[in-house]
Amino acid sequence: xxxxxxxxxxxxxxxxxxxxxxxxxxxxxxxxxxxxxxxxxxxxxxxxxxxxxxxxxxxxxxxxxxxxxxxxxxxxxxxxxxxxxxxxxxxxxxxxxxxxxxxxxxxxxxxxxxxxxxx
Numbered sequence: 001x002x003x004x005x006x007x008x009x010x011x012x013x014x015x016x017x018x019x020x021x022x023x024x025x026x027x028x029x030x031x032x033x034x035x036x037x038x039x040x041x042x043x044x045x046x047x048x049x050x051x052x053x054x055x056x057x058x059x060x061x062x063x064x065x066x067x068x069x070x071x072x073x074x075x076x077x078x079x080x081x082x083x084x085x086x087x088x089x090x091x092x093x094x095x096x097x098x099x100x101x102x103x104x105x106x107x108x109x110x111x112x113x114x115x116x117x118x119x
Contacts, residue, residue, distance in 0.1 A: 005072070007027075008025050008072075008075070009085045010022060010024075012034075012087075012088050012090050014043075015090065016046070020043075029071045030067065030070055031067050031071070032068070034058060039053065050092050057090070057091040058091075059088065059090075060089075
């Protein structure tokens with residue numbers, strides 16, 4: 001590996017408790033590259049599926065990792081066991097609302113969906 005540094009073993013915990021990995025990565029690997037890895041190996045049977053790396057957030061040690069940072073820069077070493085596997089949590093960002101669709105819905109007449117009666 002580059003710079004003589006040991007590879008870092010990481011697994012990714014999805015929102016439902018399933019894991020992707022563990023796999024070993026060079027410490028110079030960017031968070032964006034890790035997200036690409038996750039997208040390529042995302043389980044097909046999940047209802048929620050990210051489309052791009054921007055739909056994913058990686059959390060390690062309670063901190064959201066930035067795409068342009070490397071794995072070595074993003075490590076939280078407190079409580080880490082040497083040679084152990086690091087678990088990063090994966091959060092899928094909800095799909096963005098299309099602005100044009102939102103305007104169309106805003107211009108349409110409101111429909112009452114509640115039939116409540118207050119006595």
